[in-house]
Amino acid sequence: MENKSLLKINNMYKWFDATQALKGVDLEIQGGQIHGLIGENGSGKSTITSIIAGVKMPTEGRMFFKGQPWEPSSMASAFDCGVSMILQEANTIPGCTVAENLYAGHISKFRKYGFLDSRKMVRKASEKLADFGVSHIDAAGLVDQYGFEDRKVVEIVRSLSSSTELLIIDETTTALSHEGRKMLYSIMHKMKEEGKAVIFISHDIDEIIEHCTNLTVLRDGEITGHLSYEDLQKDDAIERIRFLMVGRDIGDAYYREDYDSSHEEEIALEFKDVSVSGVKNFNLQLHKGEIIGFGGLSGSGMHEIGRAAFGLEKLASGKVIRNEQIIKSPHDAIRGSIGYISKDRDVEALILSGDVRDNIALPSLDGLSRFSFIHPSKEKELVEAEIESLNIKCYSGKQLVGTLSGGNKQKVSFAKWTANDSDVIVMDCPTRGVDVGVKQSMYAFIAEMKKQGKAVLMISEELPELIGMSDRIFIMKDDKVQKIFERHPDLKESDLIEYMI
């Protein structure tokens, strides 16, 4: 393995209006590295990488790529020079075919007498997909027919070419299915073998330790520490990383500490013979004070069950019942004090162009209003209380939600339902793209909900949090519940995975 320096960043600063996002960052990436970047939301990871990839300009500081000054003007020009980035958000172009998405920006390669040779493009695209071992995606098909996870795979394939020397992966793994992750890991390791480099951003410390050759930790726009491969393999690595990230010892309390899976007798939510999309005759009784976890791969049917619980899906048969009322729409669900945290936060859960107050108060307006009149100060009071209790970092309730960091957005998504004092909360991937500090507070929060007698349906692709939080875990595969696990200290991920795949 050669150790030549691929990318060097000297003393970089970045300001956004009055906010300082980077404060004198120095970083060096060498060939043959899978260089992890970790830090809480808002610590500056994505700012660094988007500057490297040509999305943003630094306010101060210089970069060198292969010894030459590096000042990319756009993502496309950076890509042509061998630096590409996979973003956290969905970034495919809707309404276009997979092939068109793969060659977006490079369509001119397929020009023939001034027309587009789309057959050649589809053929090339199919070959490219096959190179990555992706066989279930049709290059000629519309990208919209594929789910979030598959579209992400298309993005990964797009971001790589034979000339790519530095690949930046910005929190992509949380958006991927199990197969997609495996594919991405193998790409990372292949690049490492070839002496190229990967910058890998993730919130998942285990994932970082497993795959990275070294790690840089950021906090509030500054580098707080570097860990070598040897450091990462030590037993205390996780504690050390968490300490560097948060700047204090977050202690051991992370998931629920108790193993008391008792709950009240009263049924909070019941599924009776529910058939929805592929799932047939599903039955479930969720009790007050109970946390039920659903685990599985994304196509396993568990997300549909969550949506059905909130009245978002049309049921082929059966009914979802809460307090003897049948839930047929989100309107019914909210009247029945059910809340739903969508996994597609930016599209379904939040109004990005709205401020924090509008977002948090929206589900509560019905209850808050008197003859349709909504008292502004009551609304403000309600929201301020949630901002404080969930510790949402915003300059005031008037800050637009679109300008918040990922973790704070998710807190807003939570706050909508706590503000409405929902008794049943359905959470679909509640900690997707959220950093350790926020995760910890959310877990504490969910545990508190159980104590208050609220019922929680937690759907997650992260097994550790299911094991750590649930009273019962339903593992799903092929639209069926494969196995139900009871809460137990000895329960391990490997026990669950067996029934998932």
Add this chain to the structure above:
Amino acid sequence: MSKTFKIFKSNFSPLLWIRQNSGDIVSYLGLVLCISVFSVTSGGRLWSPYNIGLILESTSVYAMIALGAMFIYSMGYMDVSVGPQLGVYAIIMILIINATGSLLLGFAVILVIALIAGFMNGYVAVWLGVPSIVTSLFLMFIFSGVQILLMERTGVNTISANFNFEAFLRPEVIFTVLAVEILIVGYLFNYTKLGKYVKAIGANEVTASHCGVNTTFWKVVAYLAFGFTVALGAVFLLARTGSAGKGTGSGYAMDIMLALILGGMPLSGGMTSRLRSAVTGAFTYVLLSNGLTLSGVDVTVIHMIKAVIFVGVTLLTCRKKYGVLPR
């Protein structure tokens, strides 16, 4: 995303404030600019009592309808049927007034028709699953057809009402009606579920429905509110002219849209919709036509000048306020 705003009230940033409120600032500046420029170029004629009365009369109709249209535009929808609707309503009112002598009965009849049209605009589009512009176009054609049919029946080019509308032209009456409407719409728009929900629907309909908003119901309510203001506007339009013909009301749909845009209303609707857009926009729009004419600008080029001003204002106010931030 690493962009955490750490701005507390203690270090309030004027730059950020200006950026977040750029639409409002530009629309107010536009109004002030129109007033000051035309005050000079018209040689003072802008401020003649006669002209002020004229401006007030024509602004009032625009403003009355634009206020109701806010509910529709906030949802990101638009309506193109207002023009022919106004024409038909004016004709029907004249016919009823001339037959019975009662303006109230005429108003009651057109209010019912306007509410039915509003219901169709709101509900049929959802029911049939077509974009609301389709039902709006449908209504536009229907009302245009009815307008022509009614006028053919009368056999004359214009019909006049045998009614003294003087009371409706008194500035204090116009002011009072407009003020009351602003208060009512302002209340509905800012302090009730209707206003909050239409803005939420415009900003993100999926999220709104996930928050328990019955979007179909509130769409219909919004269109009904709009229908009410169209009926109100029709009365004041008729009061100004006293007569109606095939051309009555034509162009109003676009005028309302332009007024809203000049007032800083984002065409996509959503959370940044502000009620003042309707009022400042209507004033700016009327001032533009009035001021340019008074300043001796050739009528043939007024449209060109309006076009340039319109594009300029749109660029400043209606562009996306913030893009999708990379994370």
